[in-house]
Amino acid sequence: MDVPDGLELYTRMCFLRYFEERVDTLYRQGLIHGPAHLGLGQEAIAVGAASVLRPGDCSLGTYRGHAHALARGAPPDAVLAELLGREGGICAGKGGSMHITSIEHGYYGSYAIVGAHLPIACGLAWAAKIRLTEAVTVCFFGDGTTNIGAFHEAVNLAAVWRLPVVFVCENNWYMEYTPIADVIPVALPAADRAAAYGLDRVVVDGNDVTAVRRVIGDAVTAARRGQGPSLVEAQTYRLKGHSAADGGAYRPAEEVARWRERDPLLHARAALTAAGADEAALDEIDSSTKSDVAELARQVLDRPAPEPSGAWADVWSDGSWQWRN
Amino acid sequence: MAELTYRQAVAAALAQEMARDDRVVVLGEDVASGGVFKTTSGLCERFGPDRVWNTPISEQAIAGAAMGAAMAGLRPVAEIMFADFYATCWDHVANEIAKVRYMTGGQVSMPLVLRGANGSGGLGFGSQHGQSLENWAMCVPGLKIVSPAGPAEAFGLLAAAIRDDDPVLVFEHKAMYGRREEVPEGEHVLPLGQARTARVGGDVTLVGLSITAGICLAAADELAAQGIAADVLDLRTLVPLDATAVLASIRRTGRLVVVEENPGQLGWGAAIAALAAEEAFSDLAAPVARVSGGNVPLPVAASLEAEVDVSAARVVAAARAVLNHT
Numbered sequence: 001m002d003v004p005d006g007l008e009l010y011t012r013m014c015f016l017r018y019f020e021e022r023v024d025t026l027y028r029q030g031l032i033h034g035p036a037h038l039g040l041g042q043e044a045i046a047v048g049a050a051s052v053l054r055p056g057d058c059s060l061g062t063y064r065g066h067a068h069a070l071a072r073g074a075p076p077d078a079v080l081a082e083l084l085g086r087e088g089g090i091c092a093g094k095g096g097s098m099h100i101t102s103i104e105h106g107y108y109g110s111y112a113i114v115g116a117h118l119p120i121a122c123g124l125a126w127a128a129k130i131r132l133t134e135a136v137t138v139c140f141f142g143d144g145t146t147n148i149g150a151f152h153e154a155v156n157l158a159a160v161w162r163l164p165v166v167f168v169c170e171n172n173w174y175m176e177y178t179p180i181a182d183v184i185p186v187a188l189p190a191a192d193r194a195a196a197y198g199l200d201r202v203v204v205d206g207n208d209v210t211a212v213r214r215v216i217g218d219a220v221t222a223a224r225r226g227q228g229p230s231l232v233e234a235q236t237y238r239l240k241g242h243s244a245a246d247g248g249a250y251r252p253a254e255e256v257a258r259w260r261e262r263d264p265l266l267h268a269r270a271a272l273t274a275a276g277a278d279e280a281a282l283d284e285i286d287s288s289t290k291s292d293v294a295e296l297a298r299q300v301l302d303r304p305a306p307e308p309s310g311a312w313a314d315v316w317s318d319g320s321w322q323w324r325n
Numbered sequence: 326m327a328e329l330t331y332r333q334a335v336a337a338a339l340a341q342e343m344a345r346d347d348r349v350v351v352l353g354e355d356v357a358s359g360g361v362f363k364t365t366s367g368l369c370e371r372f373g374p375d376r377v378w379n380t381p382i383s384e385q386a387i388a389g390a391a392m393g394a395a396m397a398g399l400r401p402v403a404e405i406m407f408a409d410f411y412a413t414c415w416d417h418v419a420n421e422i423a424k425v426r427y428m429t430g431g432q433v434s435m436p437l438v439l440r441g442a443n444g445s446g447g448l449g450f451g452s453q454h455g456q457s458l459e460n461w462a463m464c465v466p467g468l469k470i471v472s473p474a475g476p477a478e479a480f481g482l483l484a485a486a487i488r489d490d491d492p493v494l495v496f497e498h499k500a501m502y503g504r505r506e507e508v509p510e511g512e513h514v515l516p517l518g519q520a521r522t523a524r525v526g527g528d529v530t531l532v533g534l535s536i537t538a539g540i541c542l543a544a545a546d547e548l549a550a551q552g553i554a555a556d557v558l559d560l561r562t563l564v565p566l567d568a569t570a571v572l573a574s575i576r577r578t579g580r581l582v583v584v585e586e587n588p589g590q591l592g593w594g595a596a597i598a599a600l601a602a603e604e605a606f607s608d609l610a611a612p613v614a615r616v617s618g619g620n621v622p623l624p625v626a627a628s629l630e631a632e633v634d635v636s637a638a639r640v641v642a643a644a645r646a647v648l649n650h651t
Contacts, residue, residue: 123393
């Protein structure tokens with residue numbers, strides 16, 4: 001691992017980690033209005049993938065989407081304001097945790113209906129193909145998504161139309177509270193389905209940020225060159241429950257412990273120190289990021305709630321909501 | 326003026342808008358070969374395969390791809406072959422397309438059109454290919470709903486739908502695809518949200534949409550023969566709804582019959598009846614009457630279908646009952 005580059009990736013992962021931990025705390029304090037699904041433990045996928053994307057590229061995620069929005073550059077204060085229902089929320093208070101979107105930064109939304117965004121990703125990629133731009137679309141989704149119809153319709157369409165889209169399955173081994181192995185007839189939810197669409201079987205250690213970057217980078221490059229879509233299975237683990245309200249008690253303690261040892265931040269730290277990075281510098285990144293996030297939360301909590309009149313804006317493109325004259 | 330069939334009018338409107346704006350692209354099952362109802366005939370030949378895309382039988386992929394393309398700045402027109410098939414992509418229509426602008430605080434617009442064949446009309450298509458389904462969309466804020474009553478409307482309203490920056494569902498009536506009518510020469514666009522007064526009369530208001538606008542006109546002919554002058558309103562669009570036109574007509578006649586092809590249970594006619602009750606109660610000389618399709622799934626045998634479909638005779642009977650109310 002190249003040290004300056006690795007430190008940059010490590011810093012970004014740290015930010016996502018401490019941001020989500022703060023969200024968890026705020027949730028427990030009753031300050032988050034509505035559900036919150038945390039990406040704790042899955043930071044390497046968001047950071048590794050975002051590091052190979054260019055301005056103009058599109059990405060989409062699920063209701064577990066905070067990290068993917070932040071990784072593309074969505075302003076953290078606006079994301080946190082959205083979660084806390086404060087003024088200046090990135091979706092003006094009308095999307096919440098499950099719909100974080102930052103079009104300006106190429107993050108085309110977090111989707112709360114499982115699988116819905118895979119066909120939408122096809123549409124973004126289709127537009128790039130029609131317009132002959134080099135834009136690539138990357139679409140993140142969970143292992144449970146591979147059992148829903150939209151997954152199969154979208155991957156098939158992308159393959160048939162040779163669209164510049166990279167589908168990234170974040171396999172954290174659980175669909176909500178149920179082990180994915182209980183609900184698929186194959187070993188790997190995405191990789192073992194790829195052949196049905198004429199795609200290669202691609203698996204990557206989703207907790208190794210440099211591996212993620214290499215594998216998704218290759219897929220993005222292929223898409224950019226007009227070589228069509230890819231389906232990547234990035235294997236990972238969520239360190240907390242399905243949502244902030246879930247303790248995840250259905251998971252065996254030894255399984256959790258085993259995956260904690262493979263924490264993507266620990267993985268990156270080990271790689272960095274092996275490459276000669278200074279432990280103290282890494283500790284400094286951790287502590288300064290933590291305090292930055294704490295300060296961010298303080299500032300956003302000081303903001304007022306959005307004006308109630310905002311509930312009536314943005315139904316139609318002229319800003320109005322009326323359905324009749 | 327050129328005489329076009331309803332299906333030719335659809336294809337002509339698509340061609341007009343594709344020629345005008347290269348962001349307009351068409352996708353759907355069989356559309357490159359003209360489509361099963363021949364509503365996209367000639368488009369692929371004229372505009373090429375980069376503008377007209379055949380899809381697999383994958384309605385979620387069709388609706389979702391249209392949405393993604395609209396987010397990217399294209400103006401896609403997706404064919405959902407039969408309106409009944411919206412059931413297979415309703416997540417994309419009702420949860421995604423309708424709401425994405427609102428849920429993102431206005432970060433994106435959704436300039437797309439979903440269009441296809443709707444309605445019964447006595448063709449024997451049955452419960453899964455013959456429904457009139459505007460109601461499904463009408464309870465979802467964020468969707469505009471267009472139902473043309475003839476070729477000129479099919480042309481002008483589709484053109485307007487394509488130019489609109491919001492998502493529009495266009496319900497074409499399959500029983501009218503062969504119907505001919507004069508359509509204005511040159512660029513033809515009709516505004517969304519403006520009802521058409523199809524006939525002027527002072528005794529009773531008949532409100533119709535799509536095929537029932539014509540049924541109302543046929544009923545009005547019969548009523549005229551009986552000395553009754555009906556005001557016939559063709560709504561053209563349910564969202565935006567021209568409530569002003571409905572209320573103005575009620576003020577003139579004091580009597581209202583609403584005619585819808587779909588089952589009456591929570592049909593759009595109930596919204597019109599509520600509008601009359603809430604905002605024109607003092608103008609009404611009689612209770613509002615509703616004529617609707619039967620509250621059953623649609624049967625196929627012609628005798629059964631006729632039993633539950635709306636007809637001019639049922640509209641005449643309802644109008645006479647309203648007029649006889651004391």
